[in-house]
Every structure is written in C-alpha cells, then in structure tokens.
Amino acid sequence: xxxxxxxxxKSNLALTQTDWVIDHLRKAGITNEFEVKKIVTKGDxxxxxxxxxxxxxALFVKEIEKAMYDKEIDFAVHSMKDMPSEMPDGLxxxxxxxxxxxxxxxxAKNDIPLKDLPAGAIVGTSSLRRKSQILAARPDLEIxxxxxxxxxxxxxxxxxxxxAIILAVSGLxxxxxxxxxxxxYLEPDVCVPAVGQGALAIExxxxxxxxxxxxxxxxxxxxxxxxxxxRTFLYLLEGSCSVPIGGYARLDGxxxxxxxFVGTPDGKTVLKETxxxxxxxxxxxxxxxKLINRGAKEIVxxxxxxxxx
Ligand SMILES: NCc1[nH]cc(CCC(=O)O)c1CC(=O)O
Numbered sequence: 001x002x003x004x005x006x007x008x009x010k011s012n013l014a015l016t017q018t019d020w021v022i023d024h025l026r027k028a029g030i031t032n033e034f035e036v037k038k039i040v041t042k043g044d045x046x047x048x049x050x051x052x053x054x055x056x057x058a059l060f061v062k063e064i065e066k067a068m069y070d071k072e073i074d075f076a077v078h079s080m081k082d083m084p085s086e087m088p089d090g091l092x093x094x095x096x097x098x099x100x101x102x103x104x105x106x107x108a109k110n111d112i113p114l115k116d117l118p119a120g121a122i123v124g125t126s127s128l129r130r131k132s133q134i135l136a137a138r139p140d141l142e143i144x145x146x147x148x149x150x151x152x153x154x155x156x157x158x159x160x161x162x163x164a165i166i167l168a169v170s171g172l173x174x175x176x177x178x179x180x181x182x183x184x185y186l187e188p189d190v191c192v193p194a195v196g197q198g199a200l201a202i203e204x205x206x207x208x209x210x211x212x213x214x215x216x217x218x219x220x221x222x223x224x225x226x227x228x229x230x231r232t233f234l235y236l237l238e239g240s241c242s243v244p245i246g247g248y249a250r251l252d253g254x255x256x257x258x259x260x261f262v263g264t265p266d267g268k269t270v271l272k273e274t275x276x277x278x279x280x281x282x283x284x285x286x287x288x289x290k291l292i293n294r295g296a297k298e299i300v301x302x303x304x305x306x307x308x309x
Contacts, residue, residue: 003033004211007064007073010038011149016174017200018077021218024097028217037073039063061203065091068204074211075204079171080196080227085235087203094212095202096227098220100170102198102248104130104191106184107157108164114184117141121163124156128265128303130166132244133191135267150175166191170198192246192261192272195230195239199223222251225280229258232284237262237296243303249283256280260287262296265303271296 008018015036022034041063065088067073080096087093106114114137117123123134124146131143144162146153150171157165169185204211226249239245239262246261255276263270273290277283288296 001032002210003035004075004214005035005037005073007037007039007067007076009041009064012175013079013150013171014077016176017079020174021077021097021200021202024218025214030214030217032214037067039067039073065203071205074208075202075215078201078203080199080201081168081194083196083201083203084240085231085238090206091203092206093201094204094206095215095219096224097200097202097218099223099226100173100198101168102193103169103188104186104193104197105167105169105172105182106164106186107154107167107181108183109157109162111183112163114138114164117163122161124153124162124165127166127194128242128244129194129246129261129263130191132263132265132267132270133246133261134166136263136270137190137267139267150177154181168193168197188248188259192259193248195234195245195247196227197248199227225256226250226258228280229256229283229287230260232281233258233260233287234284236285236288237291237300239300242307243300245300247284247287249280252276254278256283258283258287260291262291262299264299269299271299 006018008014018036061078064076068076068091083093119140120142122142122144124144125131126145126147134141134143146156146165150167153165153167156162173179202215229249230247233247234245237245244263244265247258249256249258255278257274257276259272259274261272271291271294273287275283275287
C-alpha cells in the first residue's frame with residue numbers, strides 16, 4: 001500500500017492541523033502509512049516586518065507547492081484563509097474538512113470588554129481587516145502591529161504595552177490554548193472573519209486521483225459550500241488576506257447566507273452586504289457585484305497601492 005508523504009510548515013499550528021487531518025483520515029478507515037515532512041517557508045523566516053508588505057500569504061505556501069510539484073510530498077494542509085484565491089497550475093484544493101470556529105477572539109488584559117477600553121488603548125493585530133472593523137466600532141483606539149505565532153502574540157499581550165489583541169478562535173483552540181483566555185467572541189456582525197477562517201484546505205496534485213479518493217473521505221460538503229461562496233467573492237474582488245476584506249457564509253436549510261465585507265484600514269468606510277441563495281458561486285458573485293457597485297474595488301486597489309509603496 002502506498003505511503004503518503006504530507007508536507008507541513010514547522011509551526012505548532014501547522015503541525016497540529018496536519019496531525020488533525022491524518023487522525024481524521026485514520027478514523028475514516030484509511031490504513032496507509034503517513035509520513036510528515038517539515039518545510040520551512042519564507043513567511044516563517046521573516047518575522048519583523050508587516051506581513052502584507054512582504055507579499056502576504058503566498059509566502060507561506062510557495063515552498064510547499066514546489067515540494068508538491070517535485071513529488072517530495074503528496075499533499076499539504078493549510079489554513080484556508082492563507083490560500084491565495086487563485087491556485088497554481090496542476091495543484092488544487094481537493095478536500096475541505098469540517099470547519100472549526102469561524103470567529104475572531106478579542107483577548108484583553110484584565111478581561112476589559114471592548115466597549116470599556118479607555119480611549120487610546122492599544123489593540124494588537126497585523127490584519128487590516130481586523131484593524132478596519134475594530135476602528136469602525138471604536139475609532140478612539142490605537143491599532144499596533146503584532147507579529148509572530150499565536151503563542152508569542154499571547155506572550156506579547158502579557159509582556160508588552162498591548163491592552164488587547166485579536167486572534168482567530170480556531171487557531172487558539174488548535175494550538176491547545178484555553179478558550180478561557182478569550183474576553184469576547186466577535187460575532188460576524190461585529191467583525192466579519194477572514195474568508196475561509198477556521199477551515200482547512202488540503203492541497204494536492206490535480207492528477208493524483210488515487211489520493212483524491214482517500215482524501216474525499218474527510219471532505220465536508222457543508223464547509224465546501226460555504227467556503228466556495230466566500231472564496232468566489234474574494235476572487236472577484238481580487239482580494240487576499242493582506243487587504244481589508246472579510247466574508248462569512250453559513251447554511252440555513254438549503255440556503256447559503258453570505259455576509260461580505262470591504263473596508264478602509266482606518267475604519268471610516270465599512271461596506272457590508274448579505275446575500276442569500278442556493279448556489280455557492282452565484283452567492284459569492286452577487287455579493288461581489290453589490291460591493292463593487294458601492295466602490296469596493298477602488299478601496300482594494302488603493303490599499304494594494306499603499307502596500308506596494
Ligand atoms: N494569519 C495567520 C493565521 N492563519 C491561520 C490562522 C488560524 C485561523 C484559521 O484557522 O483560520 C492564523 C492565526 C490568526 O489569524 O489568528
């Protein structure tokens with residue numbers, strides 16, 4: 001029986017996600033041997049600059065994709081929200097397992113609620129999407145960039161001058177940190193999450209049909225539907241996680257309900273649309289068109305120009 005080699009970044013989050021997938025494949029009855037191969041990516045090496053300035057999420061996936069082309073690895077597990085909206089030739093996201101919590105977590109020193117933070121309090125995040133929405137709710141706060149893995153952000157909250165930080169609930173749970181750290185769960189009506197947040201993307205060679213059949217055992221049709229609606233919207237806006245875009249879709253009976261967000265980094269303009277429908281791509285497209293009609297493309301273009309300069 002074929003041994004399957006899985007590529008993973010070295011971070012605790014990446015290794016945990018990879019182990020989660022292998023564990024679920026085993027539980028689904030797959031008896032193949034699995035080997036995990038650790039790969040160091042550029043994104044892991046560059047820690048002292050704003051992520052959006054150095055090329056965004058592509059930095060985390062390039063080396064892994066090369067290993068896949070070279071057949072050094074057979075598949076890789078990524079955070080869905082780190083996946084570019086377009087995939088390189090010959091590789092695709094073949095499998096989407098069931099989604100973890102989609103929300104952002106607000107974690108404050110001394111558990112002070114977001115509405116009670118004093119003016120000028122410092123909130124740490126390196127995401128323009130989070131910055132835009134936090135400033136929209138609280139224009140009197142200060143946003144300060146914070147980098148590093150989840151564990152080191154929690155440490156920086158305790159040791160540096162941050163009053164609060166924002167992290168994905170899913171990441172926190174996956175690395176085994178306690179949800180008791182969370183002061184508030186930010187529902188999508190307060191902070192629309194990143195497209196794909198909480199979901200995993202399993203990427204492999206398009207022609208590896210034997211592997212597709214195995215991986216299909218852990219595909220989750222509902223997550224696939226909602227993530228497809230979200231990613232269609234992201235693709236049509238030519239967005240990535242380095243610009244202030246968010247999208248979250250849920251199911252209501254047979255309907256998909258997508259809330260899509262585009263804002264300016266200063267939070268002064270916040271555009272949101274909620275679209276309901278039955279076909280994921282049509283829902284994503286309708287949300288994109290509605291936001292584009294309201295000037296979303298111009299916002300995205302302007303942010304991209306500022307990041308380039
Ligand atoms: N941007 C980094 C990143 N990429 C994926 C996750 C975990 C969240 C997820 O699984 O979607 C995180 C951490 C965070 O945003 O707090």
